[in-house]
Amino acid sequence: MIEIDIEKCKGCKLCIENCPKDCIDLSSQVNKKGYFYAVSKHGCINCRFCAMMCPDACIEVLRE
């Protein structure tokens, strides 16, 4: 499982393109700064690629 801090996200899509299981998506709403933020879906395998690539350090990987 991953947890995304939506107020820090800028919607650069690096995590979405990097996810091998396609389980991150862009939301249809905007955050306080006006960016479309990333949201996680089901199917995460805790590979940490998204947390590694996030330039704003807003993804945290939670081991179950």
Next chain:
Amino acid sequence: MQGYLSLLKIKRLPTTWCPGCGNGLVIKALIQVMESNNLNKKNTVIVSGIGCVGRTTGYLKLDSIHTLHGRAIPVAEGIKTANPKLNVFVVSGDGDLLAIGGNHLLHASRRKTNIKVICVNNRIYGMTGGQASPATPKKTVTTTTPKGNEFEEINTQAIVTSNKNFFARSTVFHLDHLKKMIKKSLENKDFSFIEVISNCYPGYGKKLGFTSNYEMLMDFKKKFENQKNKSILKKNELGFLK
């Protein structure tokens, strides 16, 4: 929360850089190395010049100086001379370190001061709108060179290694490699220069035909390979020289 985030000013995030900019990745690699090598605000100083990357100093919980344009290296040398116990990092861009601060780079490498220079090279003046910088490759179309750049890019490797200093090259895509290079530079007692090839989509990538920052990162993956020769780095090789 991960341990390295204690070095960031969380309240200031998100950063003012464009979405997907490589500068965030460079900061992350730097603070992860700092955390694993026990560098904290008691023994580390960060100096930055002007440019997009110059804003780094504002986001870190360290003693930091945002200096004049091109003068990051002299300030860092002064700090190191006054207090040799400190670890001094310079984080700046190619326009700042190689163009306006080019003379200071020459003499810092001659004097072999023990400072670590991280040059984030996006091959363009990104903040002012994509003008050609000394690190722009030949035949590249930019705002100031509409028919393609006439001149060869600057050979930083020759400047730094002519005085037997540490020179390393990495990219923002090869994050583990970048961390390894920063760790190697910490073991070194001379002047260290780490060139990090970065992506600038709005200023540079758009004119080359890329459609996103991710495509530029994938281009780094395709283009760059590990060094084969220990005495010289070619333009498309990653590695270090000492």
